[in-house]
Each structure stands twice: as C-alpha cells, then as structure tokens.
Amino acid sequence: MNAWVLLLGGLTVWAIHFFLLYSFASLFPGQEIARILTLAATAPALAVDALLLWAAAGRAFQTDELDRWVYDVSATGAALSFIAVIWQALPALLV
Amino acid sequence: MPVADASRGKRAIERVGCASCHTIPGIGWPKGEAGPPLHGMAERALIAGRLANRPGILARFVRDAPALVPGTTMPAMPLSEEESRDVAAFLYESGK
C-alpha cells in the first residue's frame, strides 16, 4: 500500500467520520434520524480502522527500516482513530 | 463619634454615584460633567459659592444640599451622617 495512505489512513477515517456526523446533525437538526445516521456511519468507520490495524500489525516484520516505521505509525494512527471515532459517536447515545 | 475615614468615603462615593455628575480626583470612572469638578476641595474658600468650606458643612451639604442652599440643582443624596463625614474627608484628601 502507498506509504501516505498508511500514514494518514486512520486519521482520514476519523476525519471523514467526523464531517459526516457534522453534516447529519446540520441537515437534520434536532431529529432522531441524525442519531441513527451517526451510528450507521460509525460502524463502517470502526471496521476500516480495525482493518488498518490488522493490516499494519500483520506486516510488522518488514525488513526495510522505512517500511517498518510506516507500519508502526499506521497502526498507532488506526488505534487512536478507533478511540476517537467511538468518542465521536457517544453524543448520539448520550445527548 | 468615630473618626471620619477617607477610604470609607471613597466607597460611599462609588456606591451612591457622586461621580455621575462630578469629576472627582481619585475616582477613575465615571467622570460626570453635570456638576462642577471637585479638584482642590481643600483649598476652596466656599462650597457651592456661598457656604463656608468647613468639614461639618461640607458633610451636611453632600447629604442634603437643598436644605443648605435652597434652589440648588444638587439633590439630597442617600448617605448616612457618618458616611457624609467620610465623603467630606475623602474629598478634602483626594482634592489636595
């Protein structure tokens, strides 16, 4: 996979998820549908993060210094994104 | 009788808002322009142009001006006797 995609993948998932959520809440202010869409968008975002994490963890045995490093960053990014996406979805359950 | 206290006088002036009409040294805001500024109170010979400038008279004047100078535009102010002495003390001190 392209190094930039790996480096920025997890965070990009977070960004897309966030802007989707913001659009839902803006398009349907105060309506139940915004909550449902929020949760609907969260599931695939978490799935992609998990996928990235799995892909990155599976290739931790790279011999090339840069490649190994890119996978390290990628895995950390996906993990962080995973937590942030969950936080992002909490308002749909709690507010 | 307790001694007049200039710092209590300052608080009284701020509380009743004397400065909304007078520019008073030591009071930063407001600087009212409806009445005369109160600089140099200690050196003045007269209060309101006709009363002798003495602490007791100034104290009575700030409390109830119309009683001393009928027809003055300065109204009676909601000050206690003690406060009016404090106010006079502050005016003498700050206006040196």
Add this chain to the structure above:
Amino acid sequence: MLDGWPPPILDPAGPDAWAIATLAWVLLAMAALVLGVVLAAMWLALSGRPELRARLGGTKAIWIGGVAFPVVVLSLLLVYGLSLTRTQSAPLRGDEMRARVTGEMWWWRVAYLDQQRRPVLHDANELHIPVGRPVVLELESGDVIHSFWVPRLAGKLDMIPGRRNIIRIQADQPGVFGGQCAEYCGGPHALMGFVVVAHPQQRFDQLMRSRLARAAAASATPQAAQGARLFQSSGCAACHRIAGTPANGLAGPDLTFVGSRRTLGAGILPNNRGTMMGWIANSQAIKPENRMPPYTLLPGEDISALAEYLEAQR
C-alpha cells in the same frame, strides 16, 4: 478570606447552575490530579532513582501515561459532560414563566410574556422572577451579538441577530443576581450589566399585579407635572416609552418602572436622584458612546424636575 469567595460560578442559586458548579469541582479535581501525575512523572524522570527512571524511559511509559491514562480520564469526563448537556437542555414543560430579553447596544430590553407568548409588560435592564419556578427566556438581539449571563443562575447564551435562542433559568432562593453581557459588543461593552431579582412566589404575583395595573392606568403623578411636560418637550419621549402617557419611543429603554429599578445605565450606577440627574445631563461622560445624547443645555431645575418625574415611575 478573599473578597468574593465563593465566586459566583461556584456559588450557584439555581438547579442548572448547581449542576455546573458540581461539574466544575469535579473538573478542578481532575486537573489537580493529572497535573500531579505529570509533575511526579517529570520529577521521577529527572531525578528519580535509576530503576524508576528506567521504567519511565520507554515507549511503554508513553502508552500508559500518554494514551491509556488520558483515554480513561477523558472517557469518564466525556460521558459525564454529555449527560449533563442533555439534562441542561431538557425539553420545556410548557408551564414555565416566559420573558423575552433583547440585547441592545448597550442595554437590555425586557418583555414579560403571557402563556400565548404575547408581551404584556415592558421593562429594561432588570428582570423579576419567582423563586423556585423555571423561567424561560427568549433571547434576541436588536443590533449586534450580545450574550446573556447571570452566573449564579445558569450558563450563558448568545443573542444573535436573526435568531431566537432559548435559555432556562431558575432561582431557588430570593435575592438579587447580577449579570453582564459576555460577548464583546463594542464601545461600552464593559458597562452593560443586568439584574435578576428573585421574589417569593406571593410577592412576585403581587408585583406583577400592581405593574399590570400601573401599565394599564394613566400616569398619576401630579406633583411632577413639570417633569412630565419636560419629558415630552425635551425630546425624551421620542426614544423612551412610559405606559399610560403619550411617551411612546422604542429606541431606548422603557421607563414605565424606572423609579423602582435598582440600577441606572444598565446595571452600572445606583438609582438615586443624583445619579438620575447626572445621567440625564450628560450620560456620555458616564458611559461613552451610549446612544443617549447629552442634555447639557437643559437648566438644572429642569433636570431636577425630570429626575423627580422619573423617580415616580414605579
């Protein structure tokens, strides 16, 4: 003890402010705890015993201290904060007292609303509310953005042109609660104060009844007839309204109850004969840039008569 302790935000007088004060204490405790942890870690890293330093010196320490620890603390706080957000914006019950407060440069227009949300009483810079009952305020703006904030009763909410924001306040004890515009609105923004007065329900009802009666009746202050004439002839009436008189201006604060207000100039001066006269004569010297022109040419007797007349409007 320091003057002003406890600070208003930590000295709540209503349920919403209470909830936030509790949150504030929790947050302060959290901040102290985390700061303590970081300082301890720093101290250990710089001059701790070698085996402790060795433990702190790897990526594992970063994962524990920099990721796991904040994630746990922040998750707890987030759940708390979000739940509180929901309770604070619980739907209205419908039987709340209603009023509309409109931010103006640099004062507050107040209208008491009936159950159909029609204005029934007009006032300015002061709001009377009953104790123990939620009050719903419709916040609007007449010009620029202002923000309504009475710290002991609730958080703040902006007043934005073209929008109507709804805030709920409630006082659980009688008292006078100060507030101030919290969004910079130019010129004398610093001098745009507000007062909420909470009365026991019975006294509040009494007050409203007498005010409604007063608003319906013609002005009855013969001793100040000179002032009443001046109020018309000097141009005051072009901007100010006094119910029951021909004065019907809407640009400035409604003066029907000005004599009973606690403050003048939007919460900045005590209301007495002297400050009233000073304000009329030259409010620009007191609150620069405010919209009321100075009346320096008016003779002292006239100002005195006007002040007497306005004092009687209660």
Add this chain to the structure above:
Amino acid sequence: MNSETGFDPELLNRFPTSEERPKGEVEELNRIWAAPSGWARLTVVNNNYIGIFYTGTAFLFFLLAGALALVMRTQLALPLNGILPQETYNQFFTMHGTMMMFLFAVPMMEAIGILLLPQMLAARDLPFPRLSAYAFWAYFVGGLSFFASLFFGLAPNGGWFMYPPLTSITYSPGINADFWLLGIGFIEISAIAGAIEILVGVLKTRAPGMTLARMPIFAWAMLVFAGMIIIAFPAVILGTLLLEFERALNWPFFDAARGGDPLLWQHLFWFFGHPEVYIIFLPAAGLLSMMVSTFARTELVGYHLIVLAILATAFISFGVWAHHMFTTGMPDLSISFFSAASMAVSVPAGIQVFAWIATFATGRPRYNTPTLFLLGALITFVMGGLTGVMVALVPFDWQVHDSHFIVAHLHYVLIGGAVFPMFAAFYYWMGMTSSRALSERLGTWVFWLMFAGMHITFLPMHLTGLMGMPRRVYTYLPESDWMATNLISTIGAFTLGAGILLFLVDLARNFRFTVEDDAGNVYGGGTLEWLPTGLYSTRSIPVVRSRSPLWDDPNICEDVEKGRYLLPNAPTGHRETIITSPLRAEPQYLQIMPGPSPWPLLAALFTAGFFVLLTIQAYTPAVISGVLTIPCVLRWLWETDRPVAVRTADVGAGIRLPTYVTGPSTHGWWATIILLIVVFMIFLMTVFSWFFLYGIHPRLWSAPDNLLSLVPVLGGYGAAAGLLFLGRHLLARTKSTHWSPATQILLAAIALVAAFGIDLWSWRESALDPELSAQAALTFAFLSQQGLLVAITAIMALYLALRNARAMITRPRNTTFDVVFLFMLYTAGQGSVTAVLTRLAPAGFPA
C-alpha cells in the same frame, strides 16, 4: 532496501569519498552564494539572512503587542481606573490579540522554519528563495503599517475575531475594521507563500538518505504546520473577503435581514482560528522535541509516536472549531460532536508530553537555560491543556466562555506552548546565527522572572473568571470583588515584562549576527544544522544514515567540511541544491536556484502598497500599486526555469544528476499543486457558505432564470480544456514552429475569458441583485473568485507566449508550460462547477 524512484540506494554507500577535492571549490561557492552588500543587502534572498530578518521582525511585533498588554494590565489593576479611555482600550485589546496571532506567532514559526530548515535538511537553501524574500517583505511593510494605525486612532476595535454585525459598516462605519481586514489580507498571502516554501522544502530538499523516518522532528512539525496553513487559512481568507465585500459593496453575507447569517463568519473564522492554535503549537512542540533529545543526550523516545501525535493533532484540530461557539445555541448534538473531538485532540498532546518525560528518563539530563525554559513550557502547557479539557465540556463552557477564565486558559496554552519554547529555542540555536552565545547567567534570571511573572499573572485570572468577569472589558465596578485578583495579575504582568526586558539586555550584550564564524554547537545537538556552515550552508551535502548523524558518525563534520559528500562544488556555476524524493529522499535532480534580486522586494512593496492604499480609500493609487506588482513578479520569475548549458552534472563519486527536469517530480509542479489546493479550499469554503446560508433561510432562495446560459459557459470552459491538452500534445510533437503550442494556450485563455464573460453577463441580466439577497451576493462572490482566476490565467498565457517568442520554452516538456497548464485546467474546472452550482443547487432543493 526498496527504491522509490529507481535510484540505486547502494550508490550512496560511496560516500564519504576519500580523494582530495581540487582547490578553489570553496572560493567558487563563496563567490556564487555571496550576499550583496550595502543597500543592495536588501535584495538578499539567502535563507540565513531572510530567516534572521524575519525572526527579528516577528520578535519586534511580540514586543510591541506585549507593551500594549502591559498598558491594558495597568488599566485593569484597579476598578474604575482611568489610564486608558474606553475606545483606546478596545483598540488595544484588538491589536494585542491580532498582532500576537497574525504578526507574531505564525510568522515567528515560519521565520524559525526558514532559518533552521535548510540547515537541518542540509539543503543549500529553500527551493524558492525569492518567494521567501517576497513573503518577508510583504509581511514587514504590511505589518508595520498595520501597527501604525494605532497612532492615528484608526486601529481596529472589533476584537481579534471581528464578529459581524459589530464589524459591519452599520456598527463600525470608520476604516478601522478595514485596516484589520486588508491588513490581515496580505499577512495571509505572506503566510501561504511561506507555507508553500516550507512544504516543498521539507518534501523535496532533504539530504539524501533522510527518509521520512529519519527526519528531524522539527521538520515533521513544519511539514504538518505548512499543510495546516494550506487547509486552514483559506477559510479566513474567504471570511475577510466576504466581510470586506459586505462593507464595501453592501453584499449581505452576514446580515440576517437579507438572508445572511452572523454565524457564517464564526464558522469560517474558527475553522481557521482553532487549527491556528495548533499551527502555532506544533512547530514549538517540534522545537521542544529537538531540544529535549539534546538535553537528555539520547535519541527521542517514541519518535514514531510523536510523528503520529503531530499528524493526529493536525487532523483532529479541524474538528474542534465550533467549541468556540458552544454558547451560540447550535443544536446539542452538533456541539457535542465538537466536545468529543476537543477531548480527542488532547490525547496527542499527552503522547508528546510523556514522550519528552520518557526521553528525560532515558538519558542524562543537563540543566541550563534552554532546559529551564523547556521544563517551564512543559508545566505551563500541561496546565493550559487541562483547562482546555475543562472548557471542552459543554456545560462548563456555558459558564466560563468569554470570561477571564478563557483569557487565562489561552495564555497558558500559548505562552506554555509557543512563547517559552521560543525562548528556549533562542538560547539553544543562537549559536547558529551569532558569533557569541547568550549568557547562561542572565538566562536563568530571564527564565525565572518570566516563569514567575506568567503564573502570577494568569493563575489568579482563572479565579477572576469564575467570579464572573467577562473578557474584553476596559474597566469594572468596585462592588464586583474583582480587584484583588486583577491587581495580582497586573503585578505578574510586569514581572513577566521585566524578564523580557532582561532578555533584551542579554541580546544587546551578546547577539552578534554572522553567517560564517558562528558560536556553533554550544549544547551538543546531533542534527545537521550543527554541521559547519558558510554562506552556502554546508560545504557538501551529507548522506543521512540515522536520526542524529552528528552523534552517530563522529567524522561527519570533517567529511562534510572537506567536501567528501554530495555537491562539494558548484558544477553548473549557479546556485544549486539537490532535489530528493519525498519518502526516501533519493536524489532526483539538481535544482538551479535564483540569486539576489530587487524584484521580490519591489513586488512586496507594491503588494503592501495596494492593500494599505485600499484601506485608506485611495483607490486610484491602490490600483496603480496593484498593477505594478504584476510586472515585478513576472520579472522575478523570468530568470527562473532556464535550462543551463550542462545537461547533467557530477555531484560527487561519479553520480550524475540531471540539471533540468519536468513533470510531477519537480519542485515547481509541487508548488503549483499546493497553490491550487489553497485556491480550491477557498472555493470549497464558498460552497460551504452557500449550503450553510441556504440551510438557514431556504425560503429566501429562488431558482435562477438563466439556466440556458449554462450551455455556452460550459462550452467555453470545455473548449479551453481541450485546447490545453492540444497545446501540450503539440509541444511534445512539433519541433520547429515557435507559436503553435503557445497559440493553443492563448486560445484557451480567450475561451476562459469568453466563458467567464458570458457567465457574468448572464447573472447581471438576471433578476438577482447582490445587494438584496445573500444568494445573489454569494453568486457574485463565486464569480469574483472566478474572475480573478481568469485574469491570472490571461496574464500567465501572455507570459508564456512571451517566453515562447524568446524560445525559452523547452521541448518536449517545460516547467513553465506545465504550471500554466495546471492552473488553466483548474480554472476551467472551477468555472464549470461554479456555473452549475449557482444555477442548479437552489433549484434542486424544495423551497
């Protein structure tokens, strides 16, 4: 090892070489890189000069804005104090915030980047030295005239975030607000110019072997910093543009009565404004990481975590803008998303803090002035971050928003997160630009005064806020109980001021500017900026094999100085540096760099003149000044993009690199793409504004009546695109005729002008009046952007034709041609989207 470009990495193992270099190479380098002297010194473009000018100017603005703060603190020391009248105070706090953010913090970080980056990356200079010079001079002249508005009572007074409608012509009729809008306008231009420079510099001019995993953290921070500027600044550029349109032309973007909305400004402003805080913090954190490693005398622990933290901060910071708007009455669900994101953004900060702690725990820390400052920064920043977490919780923010609690919070973050790191950096890197290091003894005093002053000022201010004191008030009443804490804060502010004064004394005693015989590596850093340097930077460009080459290879300084690495000479006889690939830094080609020139300086003067004259409403001189900018820019560009006689050059050890390359690997191509991203972001923000305002007042929108004009408009833009491709094709094909490719470009430009002309005409004929509705106003805002793009493409086409006529367009491909091609193609695309969106979007929604 994998290769990115096909370059065989094994070749780099030939370095360091062992044979003696021929004599006279250093003299030759000195001659080529010499800076002009006397008055001509003003035309200098070398980064070591521009960097220090830039840093000095930014520091000057820090001092000026700080002086304003001291006067304000004096006013607030006592209730009802009369030091500053209300109006002056309002101007002071507006200027303090604006200058600290726009004239100090961002330019300072850019300045430090321009000063340090080429040395850290072992490049001879940044890829566009003349652009750096232009960015600096525009900032210098513009910033000073902006500050001067204070002396005429014309300084803006609407607060640094300038919320309309307070700043609309109705409530701010003077030109004070225009000073802000136009003043900020060219500072934005300057910031973007700098960001392009830094982005391309970090990605393309690293020393061979310096892969992404070996880059100094500061370079990472600056890369992300520049990327964030590219994404964030367009929002405020559009905001200022719309507000100026509203003020000057009465187009109602923010006027609720005519379909606008004051909150649109807040969204645009804070979409820039919050990332701005991290734009300031990240470079400072990068500096801290570099210094922490040096002072612990060990490699940074968790390098990859720090890099990820920097990237994560950049991403998440774009999801927190509305936490400045918790009290505007936005829907609860929306603000809660921002609350959650505000929580998330503190995790990367935690990672960095603990990475520094772990590094200290691993190494053998030393104590000296920079260490003191960085420990002080750490403590202060953590405290600011904690109050940041507090205000990220919506209900708590409802109480403390816009109170002095926020003033305290933001100063903790900015002083801890930027000012203390900056002072640490001053002490640490002073040896690079001064022949004497700063005094350790004075430095300790400077630190303790500043640290104590900072906390005495701002710690009690939290309490002042909890007591209910709003921010931006010029005075307060005695019965408010705010006196005690305010008095303490004022005492603290003067203590902080005393610390900075003492620093100035230290500077006066010890700072002696030099580019050659500097004090050097006083604190023993391990990165490349501590290689021995001359006017030309390093004698030869080393091959990088680790993150701290100076620690890992004790001979590297000598080898570099003896010319045993790449480019020990100037094979083409021009200024040059090695362009490398973005991931693995494999050498790609030799960039020929432009030297000193008066044209960037003149262009900057005319640009600044344009904005300043516009502000004081001297329209004719403003237009003249603006038009004069164009030939200056073209003249400065004229000398660039010229192939040299030598087609390939030996850069050492028999490795030959081309001296002229075209296409997507070139620095020019990258810069164009980045510029187009900026333009696109401005466009995207306009699209956001379009849907935002439509969502607020759908009833006020109407379907336009000029649908049919879509056909010729799209036709024109389509034709332009076709002609562009034809031109490129012809350039590669035809051998002799000078005119045919350039003719296609000129025709394409004509097609663009025609398409835009028809679009504009159809709107002017339509019933929409931009003074009456926000829909029409936004339509014309779209058209204004398109008009500007089309005008630029017309100038570009003429410039290309001129170069073609002089036979300066190389075949089969040419960089200038590529740049014009990309820009025009983009213009045709944006024009088409504009035409469709403005006509169809409102009709597509139910009214």
